[in-house]
Amino acid sequence: MTTIAELPPGFADKVLSAQSTFRSVMDAMARPGSVQRIVPMAGAPDTMMRGTAAIALTLFDHDTPLWLDARMAESADVTKWLKFHTGAPVVQDSSVASFALVGDGGALPSFESFALGTGEYPDRSTTVIVQIDSFTSGRGFELRGPGIDGVATLKASIKPFDLFERLQINEALFPRGIDVVLVADDAVVAIPRTTRVVSKGS
Amino acid sequence: MNAPAYNFAYLDEQTKRMIRRAILKAIAIPGYQVPFASREMPMPYGWGTGGVQVTAAILGPQDVLKVIDQGSDDTTNAISIRKFFAKTAGVATTTATAEATVIQTRHRIPERALNENQVLVYQVPIPEPLRFLEPRETETRRMHALAEYGLMHVKLYEDIARFGHIATAYAYPVRVNARYVMDPSPTPKFDNPKMDNCPALQLFGAGREKRIYAIPPYTQVVSLDFEDHPFEPYRFNAPCALCGAENSYLDEIVTDDKGGRMFVCSDTDYCEGRQAAGHYGSLSAAPYREKAGSHG
Numbered sequence: 080m081t082t083i084a085e086l087p088p089g090f091a092d093k094v095l096s097a098q099s100t101f102r103s104v105m106d107a108m109a110r111p112g113s114v115q116r117i118v119p120m121a122g123a124p125d126t127m128m129r130g131t132a133a134i135a136l137t138l139f140d141h142d143t144p145l146w147l148d149a150r151m152a153e154s155a156d157v158t159k160w161l162k163f164h165t166g167a168p169v170v171q172d173s174s175v176a177s178f179a180l181v182g183d184g185g186a187l188p189s190f191e192s193f194a195l196g197t198g199e200y201p202d203r204s205t206t207v208i209v210q211i212d213s214f215t216s217g218r219g220f221e222l223r224g225p226g227i228d229g230v231a232t233l234k235a236s237i238k239p240f241d242l243f244e245r246l247q248i249n250e251a252l253f254p255r256g257i258d259v260v261l262v263a264d265d266a267v268v269a270i271p272r273t274t275r276v277v278s279k280g281s
Numbered sequence: 282m283n284a285p286a287y288n289f290a291y292l293d294e295q296t297k298r299m300i301r302r303a304i305l306k307a308i309a310i311p312g313y314q315v316p317f318a319s320r321e322m323p324m325p326y327g328w329g330t331g332g333v334q335v336t337a338a339i340l341g342p343q344d345v346l347k348v349i350d351q352g353s354d355d356t357t358n359a360i361s362i363r364k365f366f367a368k369t370a371g372v373a374t375t376t377a378t379a380e381a382t383v384i385q386t387r388h389r390i391p392e393r394a395l396n397e398n399q400v401l402v403y404q405v406p407i408p409e410p411l412r413f414l415e416p417r418e419t420e421t422r423r424m425h426a427l428a429e430y431g432l433m434h435v436k437l438y439e440d441i442a443r444f445g446h447i448a449t450a451y452a453y454p455v456r457v458n459a460r461y462v463m464d465p466s467p468t469p470k471f472d473n474p475k476m477d478n479c480p481a482l483q484l485f486g487a488g489r490e491k492r493i494y495a496i497p498p499y500t501q502v503v504s505l506d507f508e509d510h511p512f513e514p515y516r517f518n519a520p521c522a523l524c525g526a527e528n529s530y531l532d533e534i535v536t537d538d539k540g541g542r543m544f545v546c547s548d549t550d551y552c553e554g555r556q557a558a559g560h561y562g563s564l565s566a567a568p569y570r571e572k573a574g575s576h577g
Contacts, residue, residue: 101297108309140298202315
């Protein structure tokens with residue numbers, strides 16, 4: 080039984096840490112495939128990475144229904160920490176979530192189970208935050224789209240292995256779609272719905 | 282350094298989170314107008330309340346802020362907003378385009394090419410390009426959903442039918458990433474080509490209309506036109522009277538009541554930079570007066 084006093088802390092400086100974290104995420108979203116570092120650190124509970132925790136503290140609040148995958152939800156520390164620091168309501172129905180936190184990418188449900196937005200309001204879609212192993216090893220990917228000057232290359236070991244194949248639904252759905260934020264420790268890469276990915280293998 | 286009564290950069294943290302979430306969605310869907318819960322700001326609507334909220338949500342202590350109004354760093358609106366953030370966020374301010382990391386603008390894009398480390402924040406009065414063609418928000422929203430933009434082409438065609446050319450000179454509609462038709466805010470159409478494939482992130486804030494939209498870096502932005510009436514940026518056919526620039530956007534300044542006028546760069550930083558580098562025009566002040574005078 081964890082009491083609130085034992086929970087890992089939030090940002091030491093809430094205002095400036097949130098600002099700095101947001102700029103990293105904004106730069107990541109504006110330049111898909113580029114690896115951005117999240118500098119300010121908060122305590123991260125259990126299975127949650129440092130970067131994920133900082134993003135949670137920066138973007139989540141009572142207005143953002145939150146869906147947790149089984150890996151995240153099974154940890155009482157994670158749910159208590161999120162509840163105490165962000166106040167975001169945790170929902171079981173992923174199709175109404177503003178954000179989804181995925182600790183175990185291997186068990187990532189189909190993107191169609193998340194909110195994809197509507198034709199009139201494509202912004203009402205889930206931002207899926209997936210924790211992955213690393214941006215230094217793994218397969219290479221070629222990315223094209225707005226925010227990228229020609230072609231960007233991304234190296235990442237990602238579960239699920241077919242993440243980018245699954246993201247091809249964005250092509251047909253646009254302007255509806257899913258925006259993905261990948262987190263590995265303190266590094267973050269965003270794949271907004273406009274990015275088209277070609278696997279380079281190896 | 283904060284004024285003690287305010288949070289950093291004026292807005293409270295919950296408001297910033299809401300605006301930040303809107304900005305992220307705006308970047309993910311280039312040209313789409315994301316509704317947001319615009320707050321009342323300590324300035325009237327029309328003075329850049331949308332741009333100020335976007336700037337407040339992204340600004341950090343390490344940023345260097347530049348604010349321009351019609352290209353000028355020295356007008357009331359630009360000075361007020363610069364002072365506002367110097368006071369509430371303690372950020373460094375500048376008038377030099379090259380030194381700025383965040384540039385808030387009312388209706389111009391700086392002449393100097395922007396770089397990847399800069400964010401351009403536009404103040405937008407009417408974000409909906411279709412609004413004067415279709416007053417109902419429910420309808421314009423559906424038109425965007427269906428990419429039904431024929432009406433806009435009819436409007437441009439009617440320009441050609443009446444005037445012989447596309448007479449829209451500012452707020453000239455663009456298509457972003459081959460999908461959304463977007464109002465670039467009332468910038469002169471001279472500036473439209475600068476939006477295309479721009480290395481800097483471009484954010485648009487409309488406070489009264491409660492919309493945020495964005496153009497990510499390196500994104501295709503095409504001004505609407507016709508094959509037989511291609512888009513042409515418009516510019517007075519004259520050099521700047523102060524710095525002699527042949528390729529900058531010019532303001533016309535009336536100098537007397539006998540029809541006298543001069544044309545000067547709208548971008549004051551660009552013009553001053555050129556003058557400092559030794560360029561001069563026909564009406565340059567000292568030390569170039571003698572030279573200018575010799576031209577008659």
